[in-house]
Amino acid sequence: MTSASFEEKSTWVQLVGMVLGLGAYFVVAGRMLASGVRAMPAFAAVFMVAVAAMVVFLIIAYALVSLMGKQEPPDERDRLIVWRSEYNSGWVVAAGVLGAVTCMVLNVENVWTANLLLLSLALSEVLGCVLRIAHYRRGV
């Protein structure tokens, strides 16, 4: 990782932060759904705690990455990698929205629809990070 650019290290930080923070949320949310909890405020509280913990982690990790190496602005290769990764990961959100619309048509409880949307957003972001790292490692 010492040879990685600042942007690549930042992507790793973002990936780890999201997997830990949002992963923890979905583990807890899954257990709540399994135990019959359906109140949206309960899920919102868990989500806010998970996001707050993720933000704290990201701030500390970004600060450490900045201290460890030279901070450089993104260049054309970084921008191309971000563009390609987002282009190839956006379908996950689209699939989630389609699933949420289907849930609404089928009168599925709102808590499932909301969590499905959150899950698709989280998976899209994680896939985007994985694709960015793959482009950095294997080439564009």
Added chain:
Amino acid sequence: MAIEKIVMRNTIRTLRFNAGEMTQQDLADRVGVSRQTINAIEASKYFPSLEVAFRIARVFGKPIEDVFECECRKK
């Protein structure tokens, strides 16, 4: 006759050696990209924009075709 595949090569490593072992970081600073981008270009893992390609050629005082060469394989 359609072009099947374009293979890009470059002589940046040799040009850096001939320029007094110029480091990738030195070249990156003069071109305005990161050292990792120069490394990716040298390894043919990334093909730069025309702008960056011209900037690299200008650093070495060479025409662009002396730095980058393209092999077009036809069907």
